[in-house]
Amino acid sequence: MNLDLLLVLLGFICVIVGVFGSFLPVLPGLSSCWVGLLLLYLTKAVENNYWILGITFVLMVTITILDYVIPSKGTKKFGGSSYGVWGTNIGLIVGILVPIPFGIIIGPFVGALVGELLYDSQNHKRALKAATGSVLGFLASSFVNFFFSVIYLGIFLTILWQNRQLIF
Template sequence: MFSLGLVIAILFFIAGMAGIFLPILPGAPLIVLGMVAYGLIEGFTNLTWQFFLGQLILMAFVFGIDYLAGMWGVRRYGGSNTAVWGSVIGALVGLFILGPLGIILGPFLGAVGGELIAKGNLQLAVRAGMGTLLGFLGGALLKLILQILMIIWFFSTIY
């Protein structure tokens, strides 16, 4: 049965899942916020502090993946610290200049630019950029899995 609390929670879950590919949306926090909204409306029946502690731990893992996946990709493919910083700056700038396409192109171009500055070798720079893309895609997959687990846990707890 759908209640107002459940409808609101589901809307937050949808926005949270969109946050996997749109970094402007805080994915996992939106999912947790949906659970809190449900709890407030429905009186926190079945949603214990242990449930929320577990959800916060999963949310922390999602944040960790966000920060580490791109760095891992750059490092795995031989990129320097400058390439890592370039990918971070590229992600922010790319999102604002290129919109959704900038989420992918920004970190790639930033890593390439950073590596060119650091080592001046185009082949190494492109390789670092590819590492950023692979890190982003791998991280997105891991975030997708964790956020789906968060939502499944919610539904298995309330039903």
């Protein structure tokens, strides 16, 4: 019984870390949520449901791949280069670490803008447009990750609630 409680606790921590990781790139996102679900299913109290684990795994892999594609597509759609994509990622990390309001949004924008200006310092309008596309791509990707992380949290809590008498 103690092992089940430990697995539930570790699974819950993984899911919570995953929800925060859906918009904070220094933490694992949806993959952490999936590991939390897996840990819940590893308890003796919860009967294995390979459909839920399989579907959530496929969704996690697909969304993780899209997480890398969406920001770069946003940058490229708005005329950006790989410098803008790298600038977005670096700006995001700086925006998280530097205590400024809305750093998680301002950082990627400034990073993409600086990256694009390093790529082509003469075309400010293109750099601004690419930086906007990069931030829009990042926000779209973060929203999708957050949305599915909250769904995984809901699945975790529902399964936990349904099996509460066997676990606790």
